[in-house]
Structure formats: C-alpha cells, structure tokens
Amino acid sequence: MRADGRRNREQILAAARHLVGCDGAQASLEAIARRACVGSATLHRHFPSRRALLDAVFHDGVVRLCERAEALDGDPGADLETWLEELAAYSATTKGVTDALLAGPDGHIDERDTCHGLIGDAAARLVDRAKDAGALRDGVATDDVLALACSLSTVTADPDAARRLVRLAFGGVRAPHRE
Amino acid sequence: MRADGRRNREQILAAARHLVGCDGAQASLEAIARRACVGSATLHRHFPSRRALLDAVFHDGVVRLCERAEALDGDPGADLETWLEELAAYSATTKGVTDALLAGPDGHIDERDTCHGLIGDAAARLVDRAKDAGALRDGVATDDVLALACSLSTVTADPDAARRLVRLAFGGVRAPHRE
DNA sequence: CCGTGAAGTGGGGTGGTCCTCCATTTGGTG
DNA sequence: CACCAAATGGAGGACCACCCCACTTCACGG
Numbered sequence: 347m348r349a350d351g352r353r354n355r356e357q358i359l360a361a362a363r364h365l366v367g368c369d370g371a372q373a374s375l376e377a378i379a380r381r382a383c384v385g386s387a388t389l390h391r392h393f394p395s396r397r398a399l400l401d402a403v404f405h406d407g408v409v410r411l412c413e414r415a416e417a418l419d420g421d422p423g424a425d426l427e428t429w430l431e432e433l434a435a436y437s438a439t440t441k442g443v444t445d446a447l448l449a450g451p452d453g454h455i456d457e458r459d460t461c462h463g464l465i466g467d468a469a470a471r472l473v474d475r476a477k478d479a480g481a482l483r484d485g486v487a488t489d490d491v492l493a494l495a496c497s498l499s500t501v502t503a504d505p506d507a508a509r510r511l512v513r514l515a516f517g518g519v520r521a522p523h524r525e
Numbered sequence: 526m527r528a529d530g531r532r533n534r535e536q537i538l539a540a541a542r543h544l545v546g547c548d549g550a551q552a553s554l555e556a557i558a559r560r561a562c563v564g565s566a567t568l569h570r571h572f573p574s575r576r577a578l579l580d581a582v583f584h585d586g587v588v589r590l591c592e593r594a595e596a597l598d599g600d601p602g603a604d605l606e607t608w609l610e611e612l613a614a615y616s617a618t619t620k621g622v623t624d625a626l627l628a629g630p631d632g633h634i635d636e637r638d639t640c641h642g643l644i645g646d647a648a649a650r651l652v653d654r655a656k657d658a659g660a661l662r663d664g665v666a667t668d669d670v671l672a673l674a675c676s677l678s679t680v681t682a683d684p685d686a687a688r689r690l691v692r693l694a695f696g697g698v699r700a701p702h703r704e
Numbered sequence: 705c706c707g708t709g710a711a712g713t714g715g716g717g718t719g720g721t722c723c724t725c726c727a728t729t730t731g732g733t734g
Numbered sequence: 735c736a737c738c739a740a741a742t743g744g745a746g747g748a749c750c751a752c753c754c755c756a757c758t759t760c761a762c763g764g
Contacts, residue, residue: 348711348760376750385714390752423699448680483693483700490693493680501627501676514662514669518697520602521662527731527740555721564743569723 355392357382362403371400371442394454400446401460407443408461411436415468423481426472427516430495431509433465437499438508447496465492534571536561541582550579550621573633579625580639586622587640590615594647602660605651606695609674610688612644616678617687623679644671 361381365373375396379389393399411433418425437444446461457463466488473488498511540560544552554575558568572578590612597604616623625640636642645667652667677690 350760351712354712374750375752379714386751387714387753388712391712396751427699481700483696483698486693486698490690491698493677493690494694494698497676497680498672500679501672511669511672514665515673515694516698517662518699519662519665519670519673519695520606520697521660522702529731530741533741553721554723558743565722566724566743567741570741575722 351392354382354384354388358384358389358392358399359402362399366400366403366442367440369441371396371445373442375399395452397446397449397452398455400442400449401455404440404443404446404461407436407440408464412464412468415472418472421481422472422475422479426476426481426491427513429469429472430491430516431512433469433492434495434499434508434512435505437496438503438505441503444496444500447492530571533561533563533567537563537568537571537578538581541578545579545582545621546619548620550575550624552621554578574631576625576628576631577634579621579628580634583619583622583625583640586615586619587643591643591647594651597651600660601651601654601658605655605660605670606692608648608651609670609695610691612648613674613678613687613691614684616675617681617684620682623675626675 358378361378362373365378365381375389376386378399379386382389389399393402414432415429418429437447443461447465449462469492470488473482473486473491476482477486494515495512498515499508502508502511537557540557541552544557544560554568555565557578558565561568568578572581593611594608597608616626622640626644628641648671649667652661652665652670655661656665673694674691677694678687681687681690
C-alpha cells in the first residue's frame, strides 16, 4: 500500500471518528470526505460501504472491549453481567456502534474481522462459561444476550441508564419469588 | 376540511402504510407522494414532519393495542408481561413503529395524541397495577419496561423472537436462585 | 538520477432525497 | 353562477450517495 494511500485512509478515519461522534451512524459521507480534505471517490474506494467505514471507526474500541472480556475470570455469571453492562454502556455513548454491530453482512467486507464478529466471539466465551457454571436460565443463547445488550443502547445515550437496563434484564423485571 | 383534502389525506396514508411496511421508517416521502398520486408539497402540508406521518400511519394499530391493555384484568404481573409481549411483537412486525414510539417531541404535533403518549398511558396503568400487586422488582419504572420492549423489537423482525426476548428479560437472564 | 507504469486521486455527473415557494385550480357557499 | 379561501402540484434549491474517468503522484528498476 502506498504511503499517500495510508495517509488518506487515516485522515478519513479521523474525520469519520469526529463526525460519527457528533451525528451518529448516518453522518454524511460527503462531509467526512470534506473534513478529511479528500474527494468523495477516495472515501468510497477506501471504504466501499458505510458499514465498512463504521466497522473501521469502531474497530479499536471493540477490540479493547473484547480484550477486557478475555481478561475476566471471576464468577462466570457476574463476569458476563459486568461485560454486558460495559458493552451496553459503550454502545450507548458511542453513537453509531450499534448499527455496525447489528448490521448484517454486506458483501464488501470479511465477516470474520468485523465488529459484529469480534463481539460475537468474545460474548460466546463468556456465555459458555456462565452456562457451564449453571448461572444462566435454560435456553439462553449468545445471540439473546447480545441482542439484549445492544438493543438497549438504541434507546438511551446515557451509559448509566444502559447499565441499569442491562442489570434489570439480567435479574429480571419480575419480582423474585419468595414462596 | 374540504372533501378533496380529506381524500388526499387518506390516499397519502394508504400509500405510506404500504411503503413504510416495505421499507421501514425511513421510506422515501417522495415515493409515498408519488404512490398517492399527489405532489410532495401536499404531503408536507398534511404531515409537516416524518414523525407526524408515522404517527398517523400507526395510530390505529396503537389505539387497538391500548384497548387490549385496558381490557386485561387478570393477574397484574402476567397481564403486564402479556401486553409487553404484544407490544414487542407488534413493533417487530410493523417495521417503523419503534421510531415513532421512541422519537422525542418534534414541535409539529400535540404530544398528547401521539403513539408515544398513548402507549405510555396504557403501560403506566399496567405497571402501576403490577407494582401494587408486588409483582415487579423494586425500582422498575414504566419507562424501563417500555424501553425494554421497544428496544428489543429493533433487533429482530420476527414477532416470536421478540416475544421470547421479552419473556427472557421479564424472568431474568440469570438462572433463578435455588439456595 | 530519472523514466515509466501502476496506484491513487478528485472533480463533475447522475439520480435520488427533503422541503419551500407560488401561480393555479377546485370545492363549497351565498 | 360568482366568488374566495382552501387546496394543489410542479419547479427549484440545497443536500446526499455513488460512479466514471482524465489526471497526478509515488516508488521502483535501470
């Protein structure tokens, strides 16, 4: 890859980080290109779809999140809950990740390395561990807890609120039985 | 209101119902106007914002949902759960309601009569009843359960999956204690 | 040091969107 | 039937995504 190509790619990413931070996932690509001092064609060549750009923008944050998942090794149930809280909080503050996480495959990028894939792998490990420890209700799948955590963050931009809702869903809305 | 005005309004609503059903909440207003055989200005006069149009499109369905809420009078906890399931299932199938439900005030319409307001009132009654019966975990608010049910439906288009997730959140992801 | 070819570029075009103005038509009423 | 306010729709401005293609720039081999 040529030096100028790499430089432009970085400029685009920096601009995208800024504007996606302001406007969320549907920030104007044109505006991102302008801010990066780059023609719109260049943006489209580096990132053939909006999804690809979002994935690149959030890649680092997601990788960090996944590393934290791997570092956890306390009580399996609590670890899963903690991590889901973090995921939800991250999604809530970082306007736009959710779209990258929830988006289906788009043919332009390798699914293996997307935010979706990375998060899925990290979550699967925590869920398996919790399941083996008997900490999860029967029939709960990885996709279920991910769906819960991610969807909650579409509803609020406040990380604390997102954490609260995750705890709520984790413990249950219904009052504990005391028969 | 003049006869042709009312007729056009209905045509726009019919077109919107169809296209929003296909494309979700960000269906093209232009396309809706075309399908209704109406100029785009006419659409904008009848519905000054996308939000107003969505609200009108889903008004009937939401009213029906609210009537069902009022009709319930069995076990307060179960009633709430049932109704939230229905809400989630409705939101999941009817692509786009969620945006109408979650959208903030937009200044163009009276908040009292929006989908958001209607659903909020219906839910408040069920939540209060469940709370009085001690069926809810401490600190659960109406907005919490609404946020749960609505956000879940952004994550799937399958009503059964949405129902399942609501049940999951209601009962809790964590395995019941059996100490 | 420099020529060359390929990698990389960006402006401009196309077709789409939302929304507003305003000259014109149309419905209902006296 | 005449009138006027209500209602209309097309044109137009501002924006957007995406693609094409003539051009520039880099990096490497001689």
